[in-house]
Amino acid sequence: MIINFRVEITDKEEIETFYSILILGCITAIREGLLTWDQAEERLFSPNTLTKIEKLNLHSTLIEITNQGMMELNFLQRLNAIGYEKSMDDIVNLLKTFIKEQKISKGEWKHWIK
Template identity: 75%
Template sequence: MGIIINFKIEISDKEEIEAFYSILILGCITAIKEELLTWDQAEERLFSPITLAKIEKLNLHSTLKEITNQGMMELNLLQQLNLRRYDKVMHEIEKRLKTFIMEQKISEGQWIHWIK
């Protein structure tokens, strides 16, 4: 029998949700690039229609919607078919995420403890 772990994340501010989600995506991309996570695993955990629906329901920033959609539709195929294009798209997404995070101007003093 496996161990059950409850992990509760509470974020109520839209900008905090956007920051948290963008960091999750960046972490997934880094893990994929380092071959610690496959695209199939990333899709199961993050890049799914359920995630996209929640992002749309919360009306999160269009950059996050676009990157999630791109992760669902394009990147797995590119990884299999065209390594040069895949690497370019991964780099572009990573750059967009870093820019997005920097533009949020989130300082340490503003962060609320997300994990309860």
């Protein structure tokens, strides 16, 4: 059985918003015990993802968060629970600020799922 699910976004700001929401959702799922950090790395925080978002020249905040997710958080999770939670809080706060600045609730709504 083949299942297709296509996300089609051509506007850079919309891509940044979509990606921000994906990261925020992953962090929420990790905190709720619905996703492990290793699973989030496999799906989102990978060198492949970093290469793609750099190639798209997405906002430096998103590149920094992806890089931090790949490198730092996995180690902090295993070694230092307090540092890990603080880093997760910092990322969530960055994402919330970034999403608010995108003003996604204003203007014409664009459908991402095709």
